[in-house]
Amino acid sequence: MTASAPGSFEASVARALLDPSEPVPHGITTDSGGSPARRFAVHRNNVVVGLIKTLQARFPVVEKLVGEEFFAAMARIFVAKIPPRTPILTTYGEEFADFIAAFEPVREIGYLADVARLEAARTRAYHAADAAPVNPSRFAVLDPDAVSEIRVTLHPSAEIVRSPHPIVTIWAMNCGEQELAPIEDWRSEDALVVRPHLDVEVRPLPPGGATFLLALCSGHTISEAAQAAFGDHSEFDLSRSLAELISSGAVVEIIAP
Amino acid sequence: MSGGSHLPARAGVGFKPRHFKEIVAAPEPIGFFEVHAENYMGAGGPPHAQLGALRERYALSIHGVGLSIGSMQPLDRDHLARLKVLCDRYQPESFSEHLAWSSHDGVYFNDLLPLPYTANTLARIAEHIDEVQTALGRTMLLENPSRYIRFAESTLPEVEFLVEVSKRTGCGLLLDVNNVFVSAGNSGVAPLSYLDAFPFDRVKEIHLGGHHEQTDDAGAALLIDDHGSAVAKSVWTLYEHVITRAGPIATLIEWDNDIPDWPTLRNETLVAEKILIATSRASAA
Numbered sequence: 222m223t224a225s226a227p228g229s230f231e232a233s234v235a236r237a238l239l240d241p242s243e244p245v246p247h248g249i250t251t252d253s254g255g256s257p258a259r260r261f262a263v264h265r266n267n268v269v270v271g272l273i274k275t276l277q278a279r280f281p282v283v284e285k286l287v288g289e290e291f292f293a294a295m296a297r298i299f300v301a302k303i304p305p306r307t308p309i310l311t312t313y314g315e316e317f318a319d320f321i322a323a324f325e326p327v328r329e330i331g332y333l334a335d336v337a338r339l340e341a342a343r344t345r346a347y348h349a350a351d352a353a354p355v356n357p358s359r360f361a362v363l364d365p366d367a368v369s370e371i372r373v374t375l376h377p378s379a380e381i382v383r384s385p386h387p388i389v390t391i392w393a394m395n396c397g398e399q400e401l402a403p404i405e406d407w408r409s410e411d412a413l414v415v416r417p418h419l420d421v422e423v424r425p426l427p428p429g430g431a432t433f434l435l436a437l438c439s440g441h442t443i444s445e446a447a448q449a450a451f452g453d454h455s456e457f458d459l460s461r462s463l464a465e466l467i468s469s470g471a472v473v474e475i476i477a478p
Numbered sequence: 479m480s481g482g483s484h485l486p487a488r489a490g491v492g493f494k495p496r497h498f499k500e501i502v503a504a505p506e507p508i509g510f511f512e513v514h515a516e517n518y519m520g521a522g523g524p525p526h527a528q529l530g531a532l533r534e535r536y537a538l539s540i541h542g543v544g545l546s547i548g549s550m551q552p553l554d555r556d557h558l559a560r561l562k563v564l565c566d567r568y569q570p571e572s573f574s575e576h577l578a579w580s581s582h583d584g585v586y587f588n589d590l591l592p593l594p595y596t597a598n599t600l601a602r603i604a605e606h607i608d609e610v611q612t613a614l615g616r617t618m619l620l621e622n623p624s625r626y627i628r629f630a631e632s633t634l635p636e637v638e639f640l641v642e643v644s645k646r647t648g649c650g651l652l653l654d655v656n657n658v659f660v661s662a663g664n665s666g667v668a669p670l671s672y673l674d675a676f677p678f679d680r681v682k683e684i685h686l687g688g689h690h691e692q693t694d695d696a697g698a699a700l701l702i703d704d705h706g707s708a709v710a711k712s713v714w715t716l717y718e719h720v721i722t723r724a725g726p727i728a729t730l731i732e733w734d735n736d737i738p739d740w741p742t743l744r745n746e747t748l749v750a751e752k753i754l755i756a757t758s759r760a761s762a763a
Contacts (some may be wrong), residue, residue, distance in 0.1 A: 232582065234591060308588075355664075
């Protein structure tokens with residue numbers, strides 16, 4: 222590589238930015254003061270610290286659960302391994318939950334990756350397309366028999382996050398939505414993340430609720446989705462799940478049979 | 479004269495979502511708001527709702543931080559297309575980007591990285607700016623970077639490089655006075671001598687922000703452009719010098735880290751506004 226090859230500076234700088242073991246690229250100098258290494262460190266720091274801050278902003282509850290210092294160290298490893306592939310950083314860290322799931326030092330904190338999945342879904346919901354929820358009165362006028370045959374379109378922001386751990390409770394307790402207390406009943410919690418208007422909501426789902434919503438998302442009718450949910454959980458309660466779905470504002474379209 | 483901006487020659491401020499409620503609850507006569515383009519590339523939600531509401535009342539500057547114009551590799555066409563969608567939707571009074579690169583081989587580094595100033599890089603940057611201006615159907619502004627290092631292969635002074643890019647492409651310039659102070663301090667030259675050569679007739683917007691002063695391993699001052707504090711006194715002095723010579727120019731207060739409350743930020747714009755008004759009066763007299 223010669224200094225005159227167009228772009229050669231870029232490749233060597235790019236290589237050295239994310240790898241502190243790389244020497245400062247050839248041809249970098251300073252006009253005054255200290256070593257090129259100290260000056261180049263400003264850029265290395267801008268890149269890595271900026272991306273760690275981006276992850277902190279997206280995963281505040283994960284950070285609270287492991288502590289600021291540990292989070293920064295973990296994020297630093299993630300950043301070097303999976304740097305952004307787009308200049309849009311609002312959803313940087315899509316792979317962070319999977320990374321945490323495989324990250325040996327947090328293996329004991331089984332719920333951490335699922336909390337990260339919940340936080341990632343919240344950001345996606347925040348930036349998702351807008352759509353107006355169907356007015357609940359539209360359901361009230363439907364013939365009860367007809368209801369079972371309808372299909373619905375869910376809000377573009379809606380996502381279901383499932384976990385064998387009580388992630389909704391853990392999340393709510395660590396973001397100030399619920400008082401911090403010991404969790405006596407450690408059980409599986411699924412969540413509906415949705416932004417019907419401007420605020421992102423996290424709603425815990427009743428038993429079978431996640432299967433019900435996922436079936437609706439796949440285009441099944443209410444009765445088909447209810448059957449799937451019953452198969453999953455014998456205590457699935459259709460009228461409760463339906464009422465909660467309607468009040469959540471997650472339905473943006475009713476498709477009559 | 480190069481074009482590129484219809485911002486009023488007043489003080490504006492970098493918009494922070496946390497200030498939105500206060501801004502709309504008691505709207506004040508802010509010259510303009512500036513936003514980073516990349517924060518408004520989602521499909522919907524609060525970012526667009528807020529930007530739409532601001533747009534109705536205020537002049538708007540869209541400032542890109544991720545196009546990597548200073549790269550020797552081709553521009554990211556997808557990103558350029560997203561910028562076009564954004565500019566078409568909000569019709570900002572100005573679109574600006576940086577004399578810097580931030581992506582290489584598809585990896586985005588989230589920093590404004592420097593490039594050598596040579597005939598080769600000049601030709602490449604001019605091509606990129608032509609491409610941007612053609613794609614967006616508008617004239618853009620190019621901002622001087624804050625610099626920490628120099629490339630041995632550089633043959634052109636930064637100001638000469640900027641002038642030549644502006645002449646070849648017709649783009650306007652965005653003069654970041656804090657960046658001038660930081661770059662000059664880090665390369666041991668007087669900021670005034672950098673500004674002496676600056677083509678003020680091509681400057682359509684000014685940026686002012688805070689920096690952080692450290693000492694490097696040789697005991698020399700190392701200035702870091704972190705937008706994390708109030709504008710330094712020495713930068714205000716430099717700004718007055720620019721405005722006295724150039725006349726009133728749209729001026730932005732940037733404060734991106736350790737963000738203060740709205741009244742504090744608003745007060746910073748009033749300092750700039752005062753200097754702008756004093757200059758217009760002086761030139762009218």
